[in-house]
Amino acid sequence: MALPALQHLLRERDNRWRGITRYGPLLLIPILIAVILLWIFTAAALVHSATHVQTRCYGSESRGTRRCYTFHGTGIEWKNTTSAIIHVFLRISILIFESVHVPLHLWFYLHSRLHPAWAVSLAVILMGAWWCCATWIFTYDLLYEYYEMGRYGGVLTAAWKGLAIFRAVLGFGVALAYTVYMGFAAHAVKRWRRAKKGGRVADREEGWRSGMGRASGEREVNEEDRDDSMELGKL
Numbered sequence: 001m002a003l004p005a006l007q008h009l010l011r012e013r014d015n016r017w018r019g020i021t022r023y024g025p026l027l028l029i030p031i032l033i034a035v036i037l038l039w040i041f042t043a044a045a046l047v048h049s050a051t052h053v054q055t056r057c058y059g060s061e062s063r064g065t066r067r068c069y070t071f072h073g074t075g076i077e078w079k080n081t082t083s084a085i086i087h088v089f090l091r092i093s094i095l096i097f098e099s100v101h102v103p104l105h106l107w108f109y110l111h112s113r114l115h116p117a118w119a120v121s122l123a124v125i126l127m128g129a130w131w132c133c134a135t136w137i138f139t140y141d142l143l144y145e146y147y148e149m150g151r152y153g154g155v156l157t158a159a160w161k162g163l164a165i166f167r168a169v170l171g172f173g174v175a176l177a178y179t180v181y182m183g184f185a186a187h188a189v190k191r192w193r194r195a196k197k198g199g200r201v202a203d204r205e206e207g208w209r210s211g212m213g214r215a216s217g218e219r220e221v222n223e224e225d226r227d228d229s230m231e232l233g234k235l
Contacts, residue, residue, distance in 0.1 A: 021191065024181050025181070038170050041163050048157070119185040126178050
């Protein structure tokens with residue numbers, strides 16, 4: 001059952017994606033799996049951030065100056081609605097886009113409607129977006145938050161650090177997959193342009209041959225008419 005499905009995916013569908021280039025769009029399958037996992041890890045990280053609260057106390061209890069306050073130990077201040085919305089949007093915006101883009105991209109390829117020029121353009125844009133996203137997850141959710149928690153006496157939990165590492169690694173993996181896909185798509189564009197140029201040259205040569213054939217035929221007709229005229233003149 002799995003073998004026919006694999007053969008169906010690997011077979012050539014489009015003249016624009018022939019040879020080794022047909023494997024390029026198949027990189028969208030692991031990208032889609034990574035996006036699903038990122039949805040799970042991101043949702044878990046947001047839930048952990050909203051539910052995990054740390055307490056810090058200062059002052060002297062004997063003197064009656066001891067004060068305690070609570071704060072979220074992950075850098076997302078859920079009491080500030082605007083800040084919380086921005087943080088959530090920054091973490092899920094690219095996932096929302098990819099949840100729509102990747103299935104559509106695969107559908108266009110499987111139905112022989114994917115143009116290599118569109119593919120390479122999207123690959124370049126999304127490659128850059130994912131490199132930035134993964135770098136931001138690593139620098140903000142790990143390094144910056146570690147620094148901020150140290151300032152306020154908090155500690156990043158192992159769950160938050162683990163989820164951040166998983167998300168960063170998956171993000172870098174998706175960025176790398178788009179980088180490789182960009183190479184396949186660029187090669188497909190090069191072959192498509194070469195084939196298109198060759199087609200134009202063939203059309204010009206065919207037109208030239210047709211023109212030469214018509215000219216030769218007209219000369220033969222003119223010579224036959226002249227011979228007939230000369231014979232009639234002799235009579």
